[in-house]
Amino acid sequence: MKKSGPTPFYPHPLSKLPGKRQGAFFAFIQGAFLITASSCATAMDYDLATQKQSGGDTTVPATHAGAFSLNSANMSSRRKGDFLIGNDFFEDPWVIAPATTDLRDGLGPLFNVSACQSCHFNDGRGHAPANASDDADSLLIRLSRPARNAEEQALLNKPEVANLGDPVYGGQLQDRAIPGVSPEARIEVSYSEETVSFADGFKVSLRRPQWRLRNWAYGDPADDLTLSLRVAPPVIGLGLLEAIPQADIEALADPQDSNHDGVSGRPNRVWDVEQKAQTLGRFGWKAGQPTVKQQTAGAFNGDMGLTSSLFTADHCTDAQSACKKAPNGADENGIEIRDDILDFVAFYGRNLAVPARRNIEDSVVQTGHRLFREAGCNACHNESFVTAKLGKDHIEQSEQTIFPYTDMLLHDMGPDLADLKLNGSPAPADEVVEHDATATEWRTPPLWGVGLSQVVNAQATYLHDGRARTLLEAVLWHGGEAQQSRDKVLAFKADDRDALVKFLESL
Template sequence: MIRIQKEPAHVAKLIGLAALWGAMSFLGACSKGRSTEQLLQPNSGGAMTVSESSRHAFSRPATNLTVAQRGEFFIGNAFFNSPWVVAPASAGARDGLGPLFNARSCDQCHNNDGRGQPPLKEGEPPVSLVIQFATPTPGANNEPQADPNYGVNFNPFGIGGVAAEGKLRIRHREVAGTFGDGTSYTLLAPEYAFEELAYGELAADTKLSPRVAPAVFGSGLLEAIPETQIMERSDPDDADNDGISGRPNHVWDPLAGRAVLGRFGWKLNQPDIAHQTAAAFSSEIGMTSSFRPAEICMPAQTACGAAPSGGEPEISDEIFEHMVRYQRMLAVPVRRNLESPEVKRGARLFLESGCESCHRATFRTGNVKDQPWLSDQTIHPFTDMLLHDMGEGLADGRADFAASGSEWRTSPLWGLGLQKMVNGHTRLLHDGRARDVTEAILWHGGEGERAKEAFRNLSTQDREALLRFIDSL
């Protein structure tokens, strides 16, 4: 997937030695006081781990559910996977789609509860990639403000009688680079353009952020991590001088009437699974809920505003709760190949290269009321649940509450080695630009620059060992 060319051997050796020498002090510092033991634990989800490596590996119920809870799981699963329909319909519990939307079901974006990807064919509309909008000036609670004509989300589909918002065209610019051993690589930087806009022009100062649908398995465990554990890992001023200054995002919770810790979304802009689900229903499926009772139609979208409703709210509280609990019950697949010497060597290199400084291996969940399957679990998600400045190469320029345009959450890595089996692709990062794990690492900048450089300057054999470790997750 990366185009390979070789430098002359003597040049490659000199380049590699010089770069490796500069990274040596960093490697030693990052490995100090850490061990690989927690990086090689088989049960990433604690008691919620399942022995599964098929295309359904992300869609299994946790093994520690009761019979009654498993029944709840499968009710939620049915609603998560089934398409919504246009109102009015005889299936009143399932109508209310649109009037403007990106997808007809949750599964259409989070296929098999896994990761989405950008369109791969010229002219293909985005489904599991959404474009979020915002004006530069935030609202009263520091939340992003919508584009005056297109709202918070670009919707490429509309129901009958309602014009879709337009078409998205994605082009790619090649970015060339070289590993320390002289091997060349090429990355793809996406560039976005809108065509056939139906409701006028975007505001001149509107910022856009492309974001692919993240995996949802294990979400309940991430939600159950005590806030104190997350805050303990925050170091906004880089007090320990390791070059890593992760910090939390605090976001407005309209139900609580105050700012709370953000846990979900590419910029940690949602406080919990319920808010994340309600936001997706509102801006991507076009359906109202008790969390978000208002339609998304903007003033210029008169046909949208006049379209029939599927009720108030369009998704009932009962169905909504089933879908939230379903996500909380999704298991995490067990690790694989942990006895391989190459995987063990890769774990050491993951630690020494500084990857674990952000992709922290271990948390312990708290005691969750009425959800005992989530409680008191030692888990290994490989995230710190914090924001990090990833440099200008990945910046979208769109602030999101406290998150700047160049800050992103640390993506959990659990299940990464099964993504191709489950979702049929290996696209990574917030916009899916990376075609595999190697490219995702090479896009790291900012706080991730030194870890990227350590990886870039490994020998071919060591790079492969580190990738085999990640594949074991």
């Protein structure tokens, strides 16, 4: 986020890393696309009626608990049937194989949840466990470790390799299992409260999580393991984010902070399984997936233990013999989710509509929008895009003026929000954890719909690990590239704080 005058520069580790972390793409970004967010259109360049329609013609006028579960407003009645089929497979639980319902069997053997809806409650964001006895129902932990030698570094440099997982526990911790198979570990958290003071003396209590993994079922994990905590994000507007022209996202990148504003966003470069090519990452907390379909297939595989034509293997390692011997729901092609079912669920996710903004004409909300920009928040939370012209299969998302409040880029958010080592310390800022994304980098999350988060799910929490209970808490955890914006917010008096929050609640 921006600030005028001299600001700290957080150089990205990209320039230090070998292989796929450098090369032609990096040079291309440096040479061709060094423009700043301030030179792009902002929401204020549009009239209020246009701004209100956050998702363009797909926008729905909803404010109730089901506001995130509606189809694109411009969807034809013929296509609504496909949306409803996708909803069924998103919402209903998958079961252990063999079962009479062979269209949705094959759960596990290791898994986190049995249904997409379990994490994305009402298609919204999840929440962190409240305490050590609370289950991690909508949170998962990705596992990675640094390369230990030249051979492992060469493997990590391959564009199709996201990271190096634990030799025993793989790339994602599964804390549930089918009968006869042991869950990998139990996730527990406790919190300590910390007070942050505004310039006028107003105090806010922040909770700092302390994560612990108990009852490792298959022996100790690697001692150099890194844990990436991730609460389920809302799944609205995904098709619109997929439809943003790649060049428009790349145009916002400034990996070496050439304009000296303290913000140095960069794209993640990931592997497209279907295209067998490296491309722009768009989805997930680290922008680790390129398409809605691949994000969907990856969640089925990692979170539920379900194979598809995109991800054909379960996550049983050699140390997990009972997992390897367990029954599965694979068909004659060796997969558990048919291609047509995967396509229905991806279509559903692509067409979950963004609700319209509320109270946009309110003068306090408009003041909050101005303060949002003055604090430099829009340097990362880029306000608007126009989607590409698309064919009939993606007609709802074609040529829409949208207001997602994200640049889709990775930003260094500082050590307080970094991924963690096993002892709870922040992982090094230059440690790669998912394709090009490092331990301190996170994709700017879209803010559209954020004001309805706790209407859709009363337990919803904010930030990647769910530590923030309120929107103001989320702002106050910002560090790294966003530290300067946080510091500006800390100078706000009561009326300005209230206006900023009311603006966020209007999104």
